[in-house]
Every structure is written in structure tokens, then in C-alpha cells.
Amino acid sequence: MNAIPERTLMGPGPSTVSQRVLRALGSPTIGHLDPRYIEIMDDTCAKMREVFMTKNPLTFPVSGTGMAGMECVASNLLEPGDEAIVGINGVFGARMADVMERMGAVVHRVEIPWGEVFSDEVMAEAVQKHRKAKVLGIVHAETSTGAHQPLEGISKIAHEEGILLVVDAVTSLAGHPVKVDEWKIDAIYSGTQKCLSCPPGLSPVSFSQAALEVIESRKSRSQSWYFDVSMLKDYYLGKSKRAYHHTAPVNMMYALREALTMVLEEGLEARWERHAQLHRRLRAGLAELGLDYIPKESLHTLNCVGIPDGVDDAAVRARLLETYGIEIGSGLGPFAGKAWRIGIMGHSATQANVDLVLAALVDCLD
Amino acid sequence: MNAIPERTLMGPGPSTVSQRVLRALGSPTIGHLDPRYIEIMDDTCAKMREVFMTKNPLTFPVSGTGMAGMECVASNLLEPGDEAIVGINGVFGARMADVMERMGAVVHRVEIPWGEVFSDEVMAEAVQKHRKAKVLGIVHAETSTGAHQPLEGISKIAHEEGILLVVDAVTSLAGHPVKVDEWKIDAIYSGTQKCLSCPPGLSPVSFSQAALEVIESRKSRSQSWYFDVSMLKDYYLGKSKRAYHHTAPVNMMYALREALTMVLEEGLEARWERHAQLHRRLRAGLAELGLDYIPKESLHTLNCVGIPDGVDDAAVRARLLETYGIEIGSGLGPFAGKAWRIGIMGHSATQANVDLVLAALVDCLD
Numbered sequence: 001m002n003a004i005p006e007r008t009l010m011g012p013g014p015s016t017v018s019q020r021v022l023r024a025l026g027s028p029t030i031g032h033l034d035p036r037y038i039e040i041m042d043d044t045c046a047k048m049r050e051v052f053m054t055k056n057p058l059t060f061p062v063s064g065t066g067m068a069g070m071e072c073v074a075s076n077l078l079e080p081g082d083e084a085i086v087g088i089n090g091v092f093g094a095r096m097a098d099v100m101e102r103m104g105a106v107v108h109r110v111e112i113p114w115g116e117v118f119s120d121e122v123m124a125e126a127v128q129k130h131r132k133a134k135v136l137g138i139v140h141a142e143t144s145t146g147a148h149q150p151l152e153g154i155s156k157i158a159h160e161e162g163i164l165l166v167v168d169a170v171t172s173l174a175g176h177p178v179k180v181d182e183w184k185i186d187a188i189y190s191g192t193q194k195c196l197s198c199p200p201g202l203s204p205v206s207f208s209q210a211a212l213e214v215i216e217s218r219k220s221r222s223q224s225w226y227f228d229v230s231m232l233k234d235y236y237l238g239k240s241k242r243a244y245h246h247t248a249p250v251n252m253m254y255a256l257r258e259a260l261t262m263v264l265e266e267g268l269e270a271r272w273e274r275h276a277q278l279h280r281r282l283r284a285g286l287a288e289l290g291l292d293y294i295p296k297e298s299l300h301t302l303n304c305v306g307i308p309d310g311v312d313d314a315a316v317r318a319r320l321l322e323t324y325g326i327e328i329g330s331g332l333g334p335f336a337g338k339a340w341r342i343g344i345m346g347h348s349a350t351q352a353n354v355d356l357v358l359a360a361l362v363d364c365l366d
Numbered sequence: 367m368n369a370i371p372e373r374t375l376m377g378p379g380p381s382t383v384s385q386r387v388l389r390a391l392g393s394p395t396i397g398h399l400d401p402r403y404i405e406i407m408d409d410t411c412a413k414m415r416e417v418f419m420t421k422n423p424l425t426f427p428v429s430g431t432g433m434a435g436m437e438c439v440a441s442n443l444l445e446p447g448d449e450a451i452v453g454i455n456g457v458f459g460a461r462m463a464d465v466m467e468r469m470g471a472v473v474h475r476v477e478i479p480w481g482e483v484f485s486d487e488v489m490a491e492a493v494q495k496h497r498k499a500k501v502l503g504i505v506h507a508e509t510s511t512g513a514h515q516p517l518e519g520i521s522k523i524a525h526e527e528g529i530l531l532v533v534d535a536v537t538s539l540a541g542h543p544v545k546v547d548e549w550k551i552d553a554i555y556s557g558t559q560k561c562l563s564c565p566p567g568l569s570p571v572s573f574s575q576a577a578l579e580v581i582e583s584r585k586s587r588s589q590s591w592y593f594d595v596s597m598l599k600d601y602y603l604g605k606s607k608r609a610y611h612h613t614a615p616v617n618m619m620y621a622l623r624e625a626l627t628m629v630l631e632e633g634l635e636a637r638w639e640r641h642a643q644l645h646r647r648l649r650a651g652l653a654e655l656g657l658d659y660i661p662k663e664s665l666h667t668l669n670c671v672g673i674p675d676g677v678d679d680a681a682v683r684a685r686l687l688e689t690y691g692i693e694i695g696s697g698l699g700p701f702a703g704k705a706w707r708i709g710i711m712g713h714s715a716t717q718a719n720v721d722l723v724l725a726a727l728v729d730c731l732d
Contacts, residue, residue, distance in 0.1 A: 004406070014397060025617060026388045027370045028372065030370060030693075063434070066612070068430065070592075102591055225465045226465075247380065251383075252618070
């Protein structure tokens with residue numbers, strides 16, 4: 001009853017998880033304070049720093065899915081009354097604004113049409129208007145539209161006014177360059193189930209020294225106990241002794257360590273190039289089918305295309321799933337029923353999968 | 367490098383995870399909106415209702431460890447300015463008070479010495495003093511001391527004043543009777559890594575109809591987006607369509623389903639009896655070693671005993687771990703260095719393990 005079916009995961013995540021990572025996941029559970037577990041955790045955090053391209057000591061997996069990472073960042077950096085600038089060009093920017101408002105922050109929304117990306121000029125204007133802002137939040141990889149946001153110019157603009165840069169990299173980490181130190185990102189969160197191809201359940205985060213200083217000089221406690229970095233750091237970074245905070249998700253940590261190991265074995269640049277190549281291959285095939293990309297600057301990892309007039313969205317996705325075992329994503333928000341989201345992420349990003357999706361779409365659109 | 371060692375987990379959790387659950391955990395990841403996954407999730411929630419002995423529709427696993435369940439309950443039930451009564455007789459009562467205060471609640475702490483349990487009289491007095499309280503929070507199984515709190519009298523006292531009863535059952539669920547409907551518990555949270563013997567990472571929760579009505583009549587939004595039941599229920603309970611909230615921890619759900627299946631195969635009453643029998647066996651053996659229990663009303667699942675004078679706490683635990691591969695827990699708070707916590711939970715609760723712990727203690731105390 002309820003057997004788990006075979007799927008080819010080509011949607012917005014989760015991506016297909018490798019046998020290696022599944023085997024690591026299913027290893028025997030040990031205690032979260034076991035000295036051997038602490039070694040495994042330290043190794044995981046060290047590898048995470050490499051993948052984030054950062055030396056930030058405060059780099060660890062939050063014990064929840066990607067949105068837990070978002071909430072961890074917001075709840076630690078913001079206090080009631082703080083001001084935040086948030087760029088909104090899709091679901092996840094809007095969500096970041098929502099989460100920050102729940103922390104009591106005054107959020108200045110900078111909105112542009114879904115699918116577009118923010119120019120430096122637009123953000124410079126927002127920063128000039130709200131110079132007292134504590135953070136500027138922006139989505140690097142907007143999973144709802146496939147838009148790929150450049151960050152370097154905006155980072156400079158924010159830092160010139162002493163504003164911390166907060167980045168959502170859920171769908172870009174390990175699929176696109178995400179250079180935390182070089183780009184001076186102050187707080188970043190990602191998910192395990194996208195280009196890392198680990199099951200969903202953890203959220204890699206990293207905080208810069210400047211972010212940590214802001215956290216350490218808070219006037220009020222974080223609204224969240226579960227995500228409170230002032231305590232979590234004593235577990236993840238404790239020197240002589242690791243202080244118990246909550247019971248770490250031990251098996252998910254095994255899986256994440258294996259997934260990060262596979263990323264580093266391949267090499268970040270080779271991995272980015274693989275995603276780029278397969279994106280070009282998919283894009284060329286979709287063009288032949290007459291399917292147009294919605295964003296001008298598209299991610300390689302998430303390909304959002306318009307559904308041709310007269311095509312039944314749900315029927316095509318159901319047929320892909322039932323006949324081919326292929327999952328692709330539906331459109332979100334204004335794109336519901338109007339767009340498909342095809343993921344090229346991590347272990348799912350193979351030429352075989354790309355060609356299979358194209359062949360299946362030819363059949364289903366026939 | 368960093369291979370995972372063999373351990374016999376006899377501490378305060380995680381407990382040993384069975385091969386069946388590990389195999390389920392390592393099954394292929396599928397999408398969180400896949401119709402087959404929704405079936406698996408629904409089946410998991412149905413089994414969770416059986417284990418909680420409730421008909422509450424709003425019964426689901428929070429996507430985080432046990433403390434995420436605590437925060438989920440607090441952040442949904444409480445608004446700034448609300449009053450709460452919290453019983454504190456150990457770490458987890460104190461933590462509940464902390465979490466509720468971070469939600470902006472005014473918390474009335476009812477404190478008794480660690481290791482003791484609350485009488486109906488003490489709680490009746492507190493309720494009479496704070497009749498405007500919205501919730502009364504209490505720990506059923508205080509993992510820090512091993513105290514086993516009776517709930518039925520206190521439930522009646524709370525409900526007579528229209529106060530919701532919130533219960534921490536992290537260390538009791540599936541090891542002791544936890545009768546959510548019969549005892550009229552309004553909100554309860556547990557963990558997967560104790561008597562369910564599933565890896566840590568999810569927190570089973572259940573909300574009564576009265577609790578749901580309180581949530582639906584909130585004046586302000588929950589401070590937490592991640593734990594917001596008003597949105598989560600559309601994913602876990604959606605009728606025609608499941609609304610995406612966050613990416614569910616797919617593989618952990620597989621594991622939890624298998625763990626709950628094993629609990630129901632054994633039967634709740636048989637399972638409680640197994641824990642009771644093994645507790646008596648351990649207790650008799652510990653008495654022979656001259657080790658006394660700290661709480662008068664001890665849990666079966668968590669056995670907290672004083673360390674004899676002159677015995678080196680850390681050295682004994684290190685030797686148990688290194689020579690026998692046995693993990694037991696250290697004392698917390700005032701019991702740090704003064705107590706051990708020996709777990710008898712779920713798949714770890716076997717006669718072989720109890721006898722092994724006793725034999726190993728004889729050797730280590732020699």
C-alpha cells in the first residue's frame with residue numbers, strides 16, 4: 001500500500017537524490033552529542049563553507065526546509081521597528097517581505113513585474129529613499145519565475161549605506177555561482193532539495209561577521225527560540241564544549257554531508273558549467289517546440305516557459321507524471337495555468353533527463 | 367573518514383532506529399505535491415491520530431525537531447499580551463515559558479523543585495490567580511528529570527476556567543499512555559526520535575477544535591510564517607487541492623510513517639506495557655548497584671538516577687561509549703554532573719539492552 005513510485009524529478013525541487021546520498025541518509029542514527037557525530041557535523045559545515053565560497057564561521061544547516069532558513073535569517077537580524085528593503089519580483093520576494101513584517105520590521109517593498117530582475121538603478125533609488133534600512137533582501141534565484149538576479153552591483157549599493165545584504169539562494173546554490181565572500185553577502189539561505197540533490201529538510205545558511213555583530217548587539221531577544229543564532233552558535237561552533245540546543249536532525253546531516261561531498265568532488269565550476277550546458281540544450285529544444293521563456297535573464301536551474309494557447313496545463317502535467325514518471329512544476333501566482341517550470345538541478349541535470357523531458361513534451365503536446 | 371559508529375542508544379534520545387525505518391528513510395525522494403506523496407502523508411497523519419488517540423483533524427508533523435513543535439504550538443495559540451500559565455519543574459517547562467514569552471505573552475511561571483510533579487491543588491491555585499490566562503502549558507514527560515506528570519486533574523481545572531491545555535509529550539508519546547481526546551488536551555507536541563524510534567527531524571503535533579477556533583480568531587498574524595497553522599492546514603488538510611506552503615521533508619515522512627506503522631502493529635497497550643516492564647527491570651538492577659531515582663513519579667521511558675559520590679560522571683560515560691558503544695545521557699541544569707539519564711525508548715527498549723546497560727555500569731562503576 002502506498003508504495004513509493006519511480007520518478008524523474010524535473011520540477012522546481014526536490015531534484016532526484018542519488019543512491020549515494022540515500023544510502024548515507026539511511027545510515028544508523030547516533031546521538032547528536034556523540035563526539036563522532038560532532039565530527040560529522042563539523043565536516044558538513046566545512047564543506048558547506050566551500051560550496052558557499054565563504055570563510056564565515058557561522059555557516060550551518062538550519063533544522064528545517066528552505067523557508068526555515070529564511071525565517072532564521074529574518075528573526076535573527078531584525079527587531080521590531082527595524083526597517084528593511086525587499087525586492088519583490090515573484091513569490092519568494094513577497095514571502096521574504098511577509099516573514100520580515102512578522103518580525104515587526106517596517107518593510108519597504110520594491111516591486112517590479114514578475115519575471116524581471118532588479119537593475120542597480122532601481123535598487124540605488126530605493127536605498128536612497130530608505131537609508132535607515134538595516135537590511136536589503138533580494139532573491140538570487142526566483143523559483144517562481146526563473147529570473148536570475150545579478151547581485152554584485154546591488155551589494156555595493158547596500159554596503160555604501162551600511163545596509164546588510166540578505167540573499168535567497170534556494171535555487172541557485174551549487175547550480176550557479178554563489179560567491180558569498182566575494183559578493184559581500186551578509187546573510188544567505190538555501191535549500192538542500194534543489195541543486196544539492198539532498199532530500200528536503202535542511203536549510204544551509206551563512207552569516208557574515210557584520211551580521212553576527214548585529215545579532216550580538218540586539219536589544220531584544222529573537223522572536224524565535226528555535227532559530228535563535230545566539231544559542232545555535234554554541235552548538236555549531238562551541239569551542240571546548242557543544243551546548244545542547246535542540247536535537248539535531250542526525251540522518252539528514254549524513255545526507256547533506258554526502259551531497260556536499262559530491263558537489264566538491266565534481267568541482268563548483270564544472271558543476272555550474274554542466275547546468276549551463278544542459279540549460280542551453282533544453283532551451284534549444286523548447287524553442288523548437290515553440291515554447292518561450294518568461295524571464296529575460298533565466299536561471300539555468302529553473303526554466304519557466306509559457307504554456308501555448310489552447311493547451312491544458314493540468315492534463316499535460318498529469319500525462320507526463322503518469323506515462324513518463326516525469327514531474328515538472330506548474331506556474332505560481334499570476335503564472336498559474338500559464339507557465340511550466342522545468343528544473344535542471346543537481347543529480348537531475350543530465351543529458352538523458354533533458355532529452356527525455358523534451359521527447360515527452362513532444363508527445364504530450366501532440 | 368568520519369565513518370558512522372555502532373551505538374546502543376540508551377540516552378534521552380535519539381533512540382535506536384530499526385532497519386525497517388532506516389530503509390523507509392532511504393527510499394527514493396519524490397515531489398511534495400506528487401499525488402502519491404499526498405497519499406503517504408495522509409496515511410502518516412491518520413496513523414499519527416491513532417497514536418495520539420485523537421480524532422483531531424489538525425494532526426500533522428511539523429517540519430522540524432521537537433522544539434519546532436513547541437514553537438509551532440506557542441506561535442499559533444498566543445498573541446502579544448495574552449496570558450499563559452506554565453508549570454516549570456525542569457528544562458522543558460522553562461523552555462516553554464521562554465518560547466511563549468518570545469511570542470509576546472505574559473507568562474505566569476508556576477515553579478516547583480526539579481524532579482517533582484504538580485499536584486492538582488498547586489495548579490488550581492495558579493488558575494484561580496490567573497483566570498484570564500489563555501493557555502496552561504505543562505510537560506507530561508520532563509526529559510531533564512524523568513518526572514511523569516499526571517494530566518487528567520489539571521486538564522479539568524484548566525477547562526473549568528476556559529483555559530486551553532498545552533502539553534509537551536516529547537518523551538512520552540508511544541511509551542506511556544497519551545490520550546489526547548480523553549484527557550481533553552488542546553495542543554500537544556512530541557518528537558520522532560524518542561519512543562517512536564524514528565530519526566530526529568519531525569515533530570508530531572495535534573490541535574483540538576477549540577485550539578483551532580482560537581487560531582482562526584486571532585487578531586494578529588502568527589509571528590512565525592514557517593509554523594503558521596492557518597496556512598499549513600491547507601497543505602495537510604486541503605480538500606480539493608493541497609496548497610503549497612513549504613517543501614515537505616519527504617524522506618523523513620517516509621520514515622515516520624514506517625515508525626508509526628510499527629507502533630500500531632505492536633499495539634499501544636502492549637507497547638506501554640513493554641516500556642513498563644523494562645523500566646521495572648532496569649530499576650531493580652540500578653537499585654542493586656545502589657543508584658537511586660531522582661523523581662518520585664518516574665517515567666518508564668527516561669530513568670534519571672543520582673551519580674554516587676566520588677564517581678566521575680564524564681569518565682563513566684566516556685567508557686560506556688568507547689568500550690560498549692552505549693550512549694546514556696548526562697544531567698541537565700542543577701543535575702549536571704550529578705545525574706545520569708538512561709532512556710528506555712521504542713526500539714531501544716529491549717531486555718538485551720537493559721541487561722547490557724546494567725552489566726556495563728557494573729564494570730564502569732567498579
